[in-house]
Amino acid sequence: MKRCTHNNVYTDCSPAAANAGFIRPPIDKRLAATTPSGRRTAEPLATQQDAMSNGWSFPGPLVLPDDDLALDPEYPPQSLKSWLSYNKKMPITAERNTIYVVPPPEITNSVKKMTKDWEKPHVPRESVTAGLPEGIPLPTTDDVCNYLRAFYHKMTIKKHEGKFRWQAWDSGSAKGPKYMGLATPKPSEELIGVRYRQSPDGIARIQVNLNDVLDALIDRVPPDAYAVVMLTDQDLYEDEDDDFCCGRAYGESRIAVVSSFRYNPALDGYSDIQLEHMWPASHCKSYVDALCDVDKQQPKRAKTSSNSPTTPLTAALNASKAVPNPKTRDELAGMWFSRVARTMAHELGHCLGMDHCVYYACAMQGTAGMAEDVRQPPYLCPVCLSKLSRGLCSFVGSGSVVNLQREFIQQRYNVLRDFCENWKHVAMFAGYQAWIDGRLEENREGVRE
Template sequence: MSVRSRLTKAQNATPCEHGRLMLSSSPHDSTIGFVRPPVTKRIAARMPSGRTVAATDITSASDSTKPSYEPPDTSFPAPLVLPGDDLALDPKYPPQTLRMWARDSNRNPITPLRKTVYVTSPPVLSADVDFMRAWTMPNTKSLGKAKHDLLARLPAELNMTIVQHYLEAFFHPLPVKLLGPPLSFTSWEQRKKPAKPSHTRVDIAILTPPSTLTKINHRSRPNSFLFTNQLSMSDLIDALMTSIPSDAHSITMLTQHDMYEDEDDEFICGRAYGGDRVAVVSSARYVVPPGMEDDGDSDGDEAGHQWPASHCWDFVKRKCANGNDEDEDVERTRKKRKTVVNKASDPFKSTNLIDVATNLSAPLPRALSVFLQPPPESMNAHATSSTYAASFHFRVIRTLTHEILHTFGLDHCVYYACLMQGTASLGEDGRIPPYLCPVCSEKLWRAVKAVITDGADGAPNSVTLNPRNGKKHPQEKGILEDKLRHDWMVERYRRMKAVCEQNRSRELGCQWRAFAGWLEGRLEELIQ
């Protein structure tokens, strides 16, 4: 079965026209007690003072340079909060305002001397641990023959040029560098002959520059698991902490191997230690296309509703129809506290819905329209592998940016559907948008502003002074701040859109193409 066939099945298996989008949280939020902060508090959350803004002070949509500007819901909808989602399991998760972020003593500010974002390529394998190569391949016994045949034809290696170009656009104007020379896995004993894993357990280590050897614990998994062996995430973090360059703000390791955090974990895709400026991200779980890693999505409904189709109203209704089943399954293993059930007479009454066809100029409907466009008839034979590679990179890079932002001090977001939302499953991972919401975007702006105002990357480094005393007028300072923020956001979006257009596939359901559509709509809002 080709990827195109898989995606087409995902769209057609469950009747769904994607005619309406839900911009509010799902009706499940009232069941589990999630209350989204109102618009006045959402605006206050991105103000340096943290003070609540009166409804009468909310800036109109035509004045998007102001910090009190609230974008329309068609640009930044509410978090979905579907059964089994992270916020459904922890609905009282504390929000992080801009003021809280700025005052966090564990946050490492960006400085002109320590501003570079470093990323490592996946570690290479030395000859004595070449058997680890098999650990990066999905266990096809747990997938079935059809899925095995598909995976055998699909590439799984990251193109680090794509990774670097996207990060340069996302974190503009910060420099992004690939750490060299590459890290390497080797044996802890430094054996002279290649080790054979069949009878004896081999202790693995990672060699980091200049010549530090760190032991990496690993564990084997039953044949029913997707990967037969996993590496300790904590040990990888320890190794990375020995390799932080002097000009680095943060460093993130990419690995092709599946990871675990503790013995109770099934797997973990990424983890960051913000105070230590390090993170690690595994691409292993993204090797398998959406919906194929779990037989629970045998009808393709979950795979067919990756972002931006995740806000499809019909899909949300189907997910909510399952009630608390998914929450309860996770509750039994994670032992979360009980939640109060609020049985509303009509849980769908207060939802915010829009018709896609009549709102195609808005970012989210535009993204969905592009996402669902059928491929051209002249598609060539290489489209299948290129489409998979595009999706694979999109999913890995989305998690990578999320973890790097943790090293900037950003916590999980509860204000909007946002890149910085927490995730409780691979299904939810696919529903998370690739953009930052207004609150998290303001944190990133404040983080990189020191570089911009120092004149880095050709940015202005002076302002109009009061001729009477040579100081900035407070009003002038505020106007300049608003303009710098606005210009930075426009330039950042333009750069991200250019990268998306370079990476987009011509097949059905490409999220690069959808994100380019969202960015195009958002740019029109900002420069109108």
């Protein structure tokens, strides 16, 4: 089958956004959201106005049917001014500037039989992807740490050296929830009871309760840590009504957990993920129109554009399109890792006080499902980047805050680009690198987007 050309794209919200009642903040509100005063004045911006109004650098959120913002179209925006009030309570300092990444807990002999193949999904026959190889390597903690070192430039990223371990748990009763024990490492060793169940959709043999997992982290934040995030290989759920949950952060407690389970490429058919329309091709007009049933419903038309040849979005589209669909174990492992890396950065963003984004297509958008998850970009939009750069610009040097923010953003783009260079065989990272190159070129030309 011939691959889609993505010749026309949506640079703003989809037709479904208006039908859902979502009203995107206009450009004056977006500009004001990047200032500490919360007002649009003559003060300079870390990201210049031309870029913030140009959808070819920073498109609007798509808001497709059943997307997070379609289900909750009045979700309140968070400006830089709002974020600063949080940051005052919990600033990033030289003494507390470290993010600890906890590797997946080890499985002890006491639960090996019970947890056999728990990281492997049970895919319904009708959703099996033909020709998919067995034994795709799981995302590694080391790779996640390397990505976070670039994404959270100027923060220290460390792999947690303590070993968390799954062990047997004696619940004392056959009735009620089932428990496994999660043993915490020295110096505060303890066995935490973690509820588990089979997933309601039958995809996971064992699914553990993320709130219980977070309870094992909450009292074990090292003194120099700004945040702690655990990577798990097993499926998660938050409450009994959930089918599953890929990750969650307790922002004020500075802890998070992320599961790699649902990002497994073996589940793409079950999750209705179209490989050729993951970000950045998620903005493709033909793809969006098909999901919105444009011809059937004839909704209010949204703004589309033909590909502009020299923009970050076009560069990202062309670069990702040049990467063949993954087929080998290593290629599929790279795609699996890219998905987990984006979610890790998102959940840690909550630990840094960033709320879900409604201004642009952005790594801090909320998601309502796996198909939406892979449609969203890995980059931070100008509003969310104003928060991160404001929180970390003091590590760049001294001078005016806005100039330090701009220098931080430039440095961060460079280190992210270097990371993506080593992963350009993966479509998301190839697109991200090309998008960054486009942004750097715009900055050199004085058109900051």
